[in-house]
Amino acid sequence: MSNTPNELKYASSHEWVRLEEDGTVTVGITDHAQDALGDVVFVETPDVGANLAAGDEAGVVESVKAASDIYSPIAGEVLAVNDILEEEPETVNSDPYNDGWFYKLQPGDLSEMENLMSAAEYIESCEEE
Structure with missing residues (x-):
């Protein structure tokens, strides 16, 4: 299985979440997701100031193979x-x-x-796909 850091939380839609020391969270896509997509050629991110609910579409990542929506794993601004x-x-x-x-x-x-998965749970969910 690809690189899956234990300190992160994971969504079934292949986003990761890192809790920062200041109480904010950083969101990206997993190594598994980027590997499945192939060479990324375009990323659309949400607007600063946007309020997202958990599960809301937050952007798009496009590769030479496909385009995929990015979702917000948790709610926030x-x-x-x-x-x-x-x-x-x-x-x-x-x-x-x-x-x-x-x-x-x-x-x-x-x-x-x-509500998000641990690294072990995420790895298991990817192996079941």
Whole structure:
């Protein structure tokens, strides 16, 4: 199985969530997702200031093979987006968990993270696909 850091939480729609020290969360797509997509050529991120509910469409990632919607794993207000992806969308392929993040949220309710999967649960769900 691809790289799946234990400190992150995962959505069944292949997004990861990292709780930051300041109480915000960072969201991106998993190594498994970027690998399945192939070479990423375009990323559309949500607008800063947008309020997203858990499960809302938050953007699009396009590759040479397909386009896929990105969903918000938890509810919150978009505080920042990764501008690097506008010029260098391939960063999602090379570093999905660090430089390839998509957006940062101020969560409405951090307890929603309890609904997400651990790394082990995510790996198991991917193996069942």
